[in-house]
Amino acid sequence: MSDILKALIEIVGERGVSNTPEELWFYSRDPGVLTPHLPDYVVAPRTTEEVQKIVLLANREKSPLVPMGNGMSLTGLVIPLKGGIVLDMKRMDKILEVNAMARYAVVEGGTSQGVLKAYLQEHYPQLRHSIPDAPPTTTIAANAALHGQGRLSQQYGFNSEMVTGMEVVLPTGEICLIGSPSLGPYWFSRGPTMPDLSALFLGWLGTTGIITKIGLRLYPNKKxxxxxxxxxxxxxxxxxxxxxxxxxxxxxxxxxxxxxxxxxxxxxxxxxxxxxxxxxxxxxxxxxxx
Ligand SMILES: Cc1cc2nc3c(=O)[nH]c(=O)nc-3n(C[C@H](O)[C@H](O)[C@H](O)COP(=O)(O)OP(=O)(O)OC[C@H]3O[C@@H](n4cnc5c(N)ncnc54)[C@H](O)[C@@H]3O)c2cc1C
Structure with missing residues (x-):
């Protein structure tokens, strides 16, 4: 067993890592037309701390690292052209908070559009978020990372403009909080009293950091x-x-x-x-x- 595989298993446990050909096959391609390329490992963390450890390991081993949500961006963004590690975010799928009065939600970096939609329908039917026309399995953080557009974009702009705050793991392994969560417990805005640093990550397709938590604006859901x-x-x-x-x-x-x-x-x-x-x-x- 390679040192990297052993280290990854230590971080996330055996069920969260794979280097078997049949699983790497899936992580070597997206449904678009670009040429596939195999990664060496795929790893699926459950916590921010695990993401941090994986980033530090990749740094130590000089291994490329590609964060992935649902892999549906179709333009080769998650194809690991230089091999290395694909970091599958899908197990980080918790809805952490819905603040109905301030109209925002905070979710983990692998939470899908469909999961948040279903949660709001059940618990806060008066609220909604801007959902792209993409499959519901696609993830909220990835869509913000690529300046995606959704059902409310005609009124409110790119979905990335509706982000209220972020927790990001930097390439150094450090954690960076963007917006009001860096000042206190509320995720209502990304620029209340300071420069808006979200542009260092939104639109960068995961190349400048891995979004582990994301806050986003909610809007009235009319009947x-x-x-x-x-x-x-x-x-x-x-x-x-x-x-x-x-x-x-x-x-x-x-x-x-x-x-x-x-x-x-x-x-x-x-x-x-x-x-x-x-x-x-x-x-x-x-x-x-x-
Ligand atoms: C039928 C169809 C319709 C579509 N309609 C729309 C639409 O209406 N609007 C729209 O915007 N798009 C649309 N798309 C494109 C795409 O599916 C969406 O943009 C979707 O949100 C991508 O999410 P994903 O989880 O699949 O991202 P992925 O393909 O997994 O990742 C996209 C990018 O984000 C990065 N990334 C992933 N997770 C993170 C993270 N946690 N932190 C940092 N970087 C990360 C990846 O490295 C990659 O660069 C459509 C696609 C299809 C197939």
């Missing part, structure tokens, strides 16, 4: 959701239409799409509008405005 679909063959009108629609500030989301096939879609630009309300009256009013 009724409705949709309207418009079609135009005048592409020149689309910017004006979008400007006016977004100026209303009442849409939950807007999606403009076109496709050449089947032929009935050719030359037609579809605008799908989603809007929500707590009462039929609110929905009717919004539909009329739109």
């Amino acid at each position: 009724i959701r409705d949709v309207e679909l418009f079609v135009t063959d005048r592409v020149d009108l689309i910017p004006d239409i979008l400007y006016k629609l977004t100026h209303l500030e009442i849409l939950e989301d807007v999606n403009v799409w076109f496709q050449p096939k089947p032929l009935m879609f050719q030359g037609n630009f579809h605008i799908t509008l989603y809007f929500t309300g707590d009462t039929e009256e609110e929905i009717t009013f919004k539909r009329r405005m739109i």
Whole structure:
């Protein structure tokens, strides 16, 4: 058994490490089109301290380290081009806190979109987060690390802009707290009285640190959701239409799409509008405005 394998087993236990070919095969690829490359080990920590120890080990052994959520980013981001260790975050999947009054949630770095959605539906049906159209098994921290977009992005920007705080393990193995959690127990904002250092990690695809905890803003989850679909063959009108629609500030989301096939879609630009309300009256009013 290699020294690295022994050390990894010491850190996370036997069931959290693998170097068997059939398991490495899965961690050598994503569902996109890029060429696979095998890692030497895959390890799945359960705690921040375990992540720290793995980072220190990788440093000591000069081994590449690739953090991975659900591996669904499709663009080769989690393919371990230089081998080394893939750090699978999926066992760090706890929801640590929901602060309903301040509208934020804090989750571990491997928590999936689906787990948070189901938790909120059961315990806080009045609240929601901005979910990408990706499979529900994809993780919240990874989506923030790649500046992902979700259902509320039309109103509130990239999902990474909705992050309220982070715990990150740096490449040195040190732990860094970003935002209000560095001052006290509350994860309400990432820049209350200090420079916002989150840009050192958000958008860096895990190359500057591993997010082990992440806070994110929650938004009202209205009781009724409705949709309207418009079609135009005048592409020149689309910017004006979008400007006016977004100026209303009442849409939950807007999606403009076109496709050449089947032929009935050719030359037609579809605008799908989603809007929500707590009462039929609110929905009717919004539909009329739109
Ligand atoms: C059908 C489909 C629809 C999609 N729709 C959308 C969409 O609407 N919006 C959208 O934004 N994306 C979309 N995607 C792309 C992608 O699935 C998402 O961005 C998803 O959030 C990626 O999450 P993941 O857990 O699979 O990330 P991974 O692929 O595992 O990782 C992505 C990146 O983050 C890094 N990383 C992972 N975990 C951490 C961590 N804890 N700390 C630091 N870095 C980390 C990885 O190293 C990698 O660079 C879609 C994909 C599919 C297949």
